[in-house]
Amino acid sequence: MFSERTIWKAIVVKSTLSMLGLQQIIGQESAIAALRSALKTAKLPGAYLLTGTAGTGRSFVATALAQAAMCLEPTSEPFDACGVCASCKLFLSGTHPDITHISAVGEKIQIWQLWDRDGKPPGILSRTLRYSPTVGAKRVYILHDVEKFTPSAANSILKVLEEPPSYVMFILLAMDSARTLPTITSRCTQIRLSTVSQSQLEEYLQGNLSLTASDAAIIAAYSEGRIGQAVQMANNPNVMREINEVLAFSLSAASAPLGAALKVAEQMRKLAGQMKATVQLDVPDAAEEGEGSTKERAARFQFTALFELLMLFYRDLLMLSATAGNCKIAHPAHRTEMISLSQRGGPFRWQACLEAILIAQRRLEANASISLITEVLSMSLLECPE
Ligand SMILES: [Zn+2]
Incomplete structure (x- = not known):
């Protein structure tokens, strides 16, 4: 019923910064278990595709995953970011140099956002991909709205998605894999996010965002289990x-x-x-x-x-x-x-x-x-x- 939106991403990413790691995510047990198991074995895929309808918290999960993957001293049972190492501190302050968000400029994600043309900026991948991370255990790129890649931009990243440098992790976000180019989906490990139950969401809003029981009830009902949307509402x-x-x-x-x-x-x-x-x-x-x-x-x-x-x-x-x-x-x-x-x-x-x-x-x-x-x-x- 709700369409994808531009504004909430930034807000959810910002609100995530005050919280910690994968443990803050509710209602996505199977997705988080799969991510934790990959993180634990150090056989982390080079590219993840997180799908879910608008408001299910794709940005939220992506940033928590990024923090956990970049953490220098992750906890083991369960696997999560430690919250205190140099990488986590920078992450929580919102100034981590090894995480890059890429989203549409206007309606599309263009090739010049990714790669320099004739050696000229601002191609972010041209400028950073070849360098190992400066602080964290990984260099992470979060690509929002994969549906918005122009065909040339999409084709230009196929090779790096297939064989990214060992220190790089790409996290791609999309509404659903059916609307994403098959050449991209086939190169990523897919994680599908679902909506969470209303009571789980209410509990989360009261416990983590200090909402009153009645405010939590109406926001949980309005957002219909989409935690990203609920968090955005609660923060405004x-x-x-x-x-x-x-x-x-x-x-x-x-x-x-x-x-x-x-x-x-x-x-x-x-x-x-x-x-x-x-x-x-x-x-x-x-x-x-x-x-x-x-x-x-x-x-x-x-x-x-x-x-x-x-x-x-x-x-x-x-x-x-x-x-x-x-x-x-x-x-x-x-x-x-x-x-x-x-x-x-x-x-x-x-x-x-x-x-x-x-x-x-x-x-x-x-x-x-x-x-x-x-x-x-x-x-x-x-x-x-x-
Ligand atoms: Zn840490």
Whole structure:
């Protein structure tokens, strides 16, 4: 449902720096076990391809793997970065000279980013590949968005992926291997990342990022097990502010009379217009964007984020109504209020509301008028079909 995005990578990489090694990764047990076993035997592949949908934490795992591979005195049971050697210290300060991130400039990763032309910079591989690491045990290159390699850039790295110098490790990141050139995938050891369970994610957000139980619940629900997305949300205080504004709107709209529909539609448009932090998480890269002006597209992403949050709210009401209040919800801090609200309609009313939001989202994707979408949606949310 969410497309790849440019902004979160940098944030996740930054947030990872304050933490330590592979032990911080949750919910990827088989992937981490495979990485640890390769690290332990010192038969580390020269090139890894990490795949997983947006927000599953590919950058997160890649940086933890890089730290562990570069560490000078790794722990053995289980294998991990020590956190105190010269390499780990530089890594944690974000200034390690032996790790290089390569990502798209504009929409593509171009050959000139990798190799010098006529001896001129900035070809990063031309300038660094032949030198053994200065501090760490490995020189690591993290190549983000492998799908964005131009064909010539992709072809230019086949040889080094096949036979990298013994001190080099490449970590390539992609959404899925099907969208990556087979010549590249065949030269890499593939590790597939999955989403994690909501309860695992909640526990992680509370334990590692000090979120309250209620903030962790809503962020875990919104990010649907994608830890990279959850970490990014947790690190941005404006996200919770926006989520709470949508919640306040949802609570008042769910008990508003039908006559207030146009006013509610107007509030909905105003609210979507104010959503900035939550929307940044979902803005796809330029290459994947459709037609229309940037402003129009931005507005549609804002409505998508708003609709996602409305879905969580009405899902809570449906579940509370169907289970007589005996279920886990995404808004635990407002449980009492939501239980009494859920009793104002039966499960069919809340199910109809969810369907109305899904229809609104489809109309949004079909470029229907935003005024019309919000007015029809408000009437459906306010009207009681029973
Ligand atoms: Zn170390």
